[in-house]
Amino acid sequence: MITLYGSMHSRANRCAWMLKELGIDFHHEPTNFLDGSTHSPEFLQINPNGRIPALEDQGFTLFESLAINLYLAKKAGGELAPQNxxxxxxxxxxxxxxxxxxxxxxxxxxxxxxxxxxxxxxxxxxxxxxxxxxxxxxxxxxxxxxxxxxxxxxxxxxxxxxxxxxxxxxxxxxxxxxxxxxxxxxxxxxxxxxxxxxxxxxxxxxxxxxxxxxxxxxx
Ligand SMILES: N[C@@H](CCC(=O)N[C@@H](CS)C(=O)NCC(=O)O)C(=O)O
The missing domain is CATH 1.20.1050.10 (Glutathione S-transferase Yfyf (Class Pi); Chain A, domain 2)
Known part of the structure; x- marks a missing residue:
């Protein structure tokens, strides 16, 4: 199961858009910079920048909202992904x-x-x-x-x-x-x-x- 980290009041909504567009089921962790959770040692292992969003896919972790989106599109294949x-x-x-x-x-x-x-x-x-x-x-x-x-x-x-x-x-x-x-x-x-x-x-x-x-x- 893919986990998307980041409150929807952040750039995480960009990745939620892609996940929903692709019909991918995901777990949402509403990590939030307002309560300090983006700087917890656990979260810094996922995104050393201490920013949201971040994505975890079976042990593979990625940061940068739009890089996450390109990864997801290519992983899913289909219309949203590059054909060449x-x-x-x-x-x-x-x-x-x-x-x-x-x-x-x-x-x-x-x-x-x-x-x-x-x-x-x-x-x-x-x-x-x-x-x-x-x-x-x-x-x-x-x-x-x-x-x-x-x-x-x-x-x-x-x-x-x-x-x-x-x-x-x-x-x-x-x-x-x-x-x-x-x-x-x-x-x-x-x-x-x-x-x-x-x-x-x-x-x-x-x-x-x-x-x-x-x-x-x-x-
Ligand atoms: N270029 C990054 C920017 C990420 C970013 O700045 N996220 C903001 C929320 S939208 C954040 O985590 N800010 C808290 C901080 O900078 O400590 C991306 O697109 O993922």
Missing amino acids: LQEDAFMMQWTIWAITEIEKPLLLASANNLLFAPESRNVEEFNLAVKKLSRPWDVLNNHLENKEYILGDRFTAADLNVAAVMTLVPTANIDISAWPNMQAWLHKCLERPAADDWKHVNFTIPRPDSHLGMLAMFV
């Missing part, structure tokens, strides 16, 4: 792209729209984040011209991983209508029944009280 080396490369490309180009600015926009307390939100930071996002979003929007999904006409691990990072778009409340192909694609992905967990995510982040603190949080 080029598809595998594209899934890796879009996955790495999502984490490096999208995740941090989108988190910054989300913090300044909802996750920070209202009095500590900063509209300039929000606008800066949206400006940073517009470049990769132009790329994705152009890529999706005349395509249903990132690899073509079927939903794959590439869509799941990129859309899982973009579950923060509603939290950031960014108007993405300037990217219509991307908007339609994101809606299609996030409304899949297996994706439901992200809709219940509810958390706040205290704003660091200095510029250096902000750098430490977002770098």
Whole structure:
């Protein structure tokens, strides 16, 4: 039996989405960084980073939410998995792209729209984040011209991983209508029944009280 570690209010919901999409039964351990359980000696054996999510599959352990998803898709085979080396490369490309180009600015926009307390939100930071996002979003929007999904006409691990990072778009409340192909694609992905967990995510982040603190949080 596969065990997924991590509260659903964390990036663990990305992996729950993949497990549910694949119809894999799993045991869920709601390890939580708020109560210190991500730093217990037992958990550090599973993920020495002391972060969630992590996965255990019959003694094999893995960390990094999107790497876990690629592993699960390939292990299961089928539609979500790469069918050849080029598809595998594209899934890796879009996955790495999502984490490096999208995740941090989108988190910054989300913090300044909802996750920070209202009095500590900063509209300039929000606008800066949206400006940073517009470049990769132009790329994705152009890529999706005349395509249903990132690899073509079927939903794959590439869509799941990129859309899982973009579950923060509603939290950031960014108007993405300037990217219509991307908007339609994101809606299609996030409304899949297996994706439901992200809709219940509810958390706040205290704003660091200095510029250096902000750098430490977002770098
Ligand atoms: N790149 C990692 C990030 C994991 C991560 O930062 N998880 C957060 C929860 S969403 C965490 O465990 N934070 C607690 C901490 O950093 O101590 C992944 O995608 O799995």
